[in-house]
Amino acid sequence: MSRTSLVVAMLTYRRPEKLGHGLGLIVDQADELSRGPRGIDATVVIVDNDPAASARDTVGRWADRGVRYVCEPRPGIAAARNRALTEAADADLLVFIDDDEWAEPGWLDHLVDTWQATHAAAVMGRVVSKFEHAPPPFIEAGGFFRRRRMPTGTRIPVVAAGNLLLDMGQVRASGTRFDESLGLGGGEDTLFSRVLARQGLTMVWCDESVAVDFVPDDRLTRRWVLMRAWSHGLNAGRFDVLLAEGRRARALAVARGAVGGLIRVGGGSARWVLGTLTGSLTHRARGLRALHRGRGMIAGALGRTFEEYARP
Numbered sequence: 001m002s003r004t005s006l007v008v009a010m011l012t013y014r015r016p017e018k019l020g021h022g023l024g025l026i027v028d029q030a031d032e033l034s035r036g037p038r039g040i041d042a043t044v045v046i047v048d049n050d051p052a053a054s055a056r057d058t059v060g061r062w063a064d065r066g067v068r069y070v071c072e073p074r075p076g077i078a079a080a081r082n083r084a085l086t087e088a089a090d091a092d093l094l095v096f097i098d099d100d101e102w103a104e105p106g107w108l109d110h111l112v113d114t115w116q117a118t119h120a121a122a123v124m125g126r127v128v129s130k131f132e133h134a135p136p137p138f139i140e141a142g143g144f145f146r147r148r149r150m151p152t153g154t155r156i157p158v159v160a161a162g163n164l165l166l167d168m169g170q171v172r173a174s175g176t177r178f179d180e181s182l183g184l185g186g187g188e189d190t191l192f193s194r195v196l197a198r199q200g201l202t203m204v205w206c207d208e209s210v211a212v213d214f215v216p217d218d219r220l221t222r223r224w225v226l227m228r229a230w231s232h233g234l235n236a237g238r239f240d241v242l243l244a245e246g247r248r249a250r251a252l253a254v255a256r257g258a259v260g261g262l263i264r265v266g267g268g269s270a271r272w273v274l275g276t277l278t279g280s281l282t283h284r285a286r287g288l289r290a291l292h293r294g295r296g297m298i299a300g301a302l303g304r305t306f307e308e309y310a311r312p
Contacts, residue, residue, distance in 0.1 A: 005091040006033070006042040008108070009084035011077065012099035013049045016058040018214070019099045023058075026097065027065050029108040040112065045087050047072050049080040077309060078178040078188040081161065085168075085177060094168050096161040101127065101211040110209035111165040114152055121170040121201035122193060124156065125163035125209030135220050142285030144225040145215060154205045157197050161189035163211040174199050186308040187235035194243060226292045231308050233296025237261060241301060257301025264294025 008030055012019045023046070030042035044067045048055040051073040059069040072083040081096070088094040095111060097103060107125065114123045129145040139145070150156075176195050178188045193203060218224070237257035244253040268291030275283025 002039075004038070004040045004093065006030075006040055006093040006095065006112070007084075007088040007091045008042060008044045008095045008097065009047055009087065010044070010097050010099055011047045011049060011080045011084065012055050013080075014054050015099050016055050019046070019055055020058045020061075022097075022099065022102045023062060023067070025103045026108075027062060027067060029103060031065070033108055033112065038112065038116075040093075042108070043068065045070060045084070047080050047083050047087070049073075049075065049077070051075075074180075075311060076180060076182070076184050077186070078180045078182050081178040081188060081192075082180065085171070088168055089172075091168050094166045094171075096164045096166075097211055098162050098213070101162060101213050104210040104212060107163075107209050107211060110152075110206055111163075114204060114206040114209070115165055115167065118153055118202065118204050119167070120204040121167045121174075121196055122159050122203040123165040123206050123209075124159040124203065125165075125206045125211060127160070127162045127211050127213050129213050129215050131215050131220065132217050133220070136222075137281060138222055138285050139220060139225055141281040142225065142289050144228070144285075144289065149207055150205050152205060152207045156203050156205050157194075158190055159193040159203050161192075162213065163209060164189070165206075170201055171196070174201060183305075184307040184309045184311065185235075185305060186231060187239065190235060191239050191242070194239060198243070226288060229289045229292040230296035230299075231306050233261065233264070233293035234300035234304060234306055235296075236293075237297035237300030238303070238305070239300075241303075254301045257297050261294040261297030261299075261301065264290050264297065266294075268292075268294060 008026055027044055030044050033040055033042045046055060046059045046069050048071045053071045056069055059067055070087060072080045111123050111125055127147060174196060178192050182188050240253040240257055241250055244250040268287045271283050272287030275287055
């Protein structure tokens with residue numbers, strides 16, 4: 001019987017210390033999977049998006065464990081993700097995990113279990129946030145770092161690539177790649193998966209596969225979380241327009257984004273006022289979150305762009 005080939009790709013940019021901490025956990029799970037009875041050969045590749053190749057020495061310490069290193073000098077996470085697709089061109093499966101995440105025990109096994117049970121084109125696992133210090137009350141009340149959960153096997157319309165398995169046979173057949181026109185903006189995984197969904201490919205949830213995202217203190221500010229809400233809204237509005245086919249469809253997408261954004265701005269403003277009058281921090285925080293997402297949707301529908309990963 002032929003064996004299934006799997007590539008774990010970790011993208012990195014100037015975070016060699018975090019990369020070194022999490023890499024060992026991934027290599028151990030890849031080795032264990034390869035030695036197991038499933039008939040899977042798992043390898044690990046690090047895609048360094050720093051033209052100066054700053055992660056080369058860190059990754060080199062793992063060369064004797066079969067870890068490969070490649071440098072993708074074109075800036076932008078979409079370019080780095082496409083390099084991972086290229087590195088997995090002959091593989092059956094590709095798994096993404098970020099360089100600031102730690103793989104919990106069973107992380108890789110559970111992704112493969114769900115893929116074998118569903119034959120989905122994409123399997124998305126959970127990402128759980130952990131913090132250097134407790135988040136301020138405003139951030140806790142607004143639920144800015146809370147992520148969804150659902151039963152394993154649940155079909156989902158869109159995925160994020162922080163903890164994601166792709167069936168490369170189905171992805172290659174679809175001809176879908178990450179849109180590098182997004183530059184240093186975010187949301188490349190959202191747009192990628194929406195294209196897969198439009199082509200009728202199945203994407204499912206895996207609740208048992210867990211990657212831990214360590215959130216630094218500089219993200220635990222009101223300004224950062226509200227800007228993130230705005231940028232997520234912007235991508236939602238912008239991508240609706242990008243995916244629309246024809247002038248009339250694009251005009252309708254612009255209108256939907258603007259109206260939907262206005263509704264969220266209005267509802268968020270009302271909830272913020274309610275929180276102010278009643279002294280409810282939850283209403284104030286979640287009202288501002290909705291308000292900023294709505295503003296972003298309007299901006300995205302009208303063609304605004306934002307370089308979330310802007311570099312010096």
